Amino acid sequence: MGTQFYRGFVVIPTDLILRSKYLWVRLWVLTTQMYENSTRK
Numbered sequence: 001m002g003t004q005f006y007r008g009f010v011v012i013p014t015d016l017i018l019r020s021k022y023l024w025v026r027l028w029v030l031t032t033q034m035y036e037n038s039t040r041k
Helices: 002-040
Strands: none
Touching: none
16 A cells, blocks of 8 residues: 555655646746737738
8 A cells, every 4th residue: 555655645646746837837838929929910
């Protein structure tokens, strides 16, 4: 039980970090694209 709990304890935060990084990158790309489009006009 101990090793399984430890594995889950390690995997969950890394998964969250990877997901949040992916979301932040997408958000940043979208905002930069919107900013570039607004400045072009």
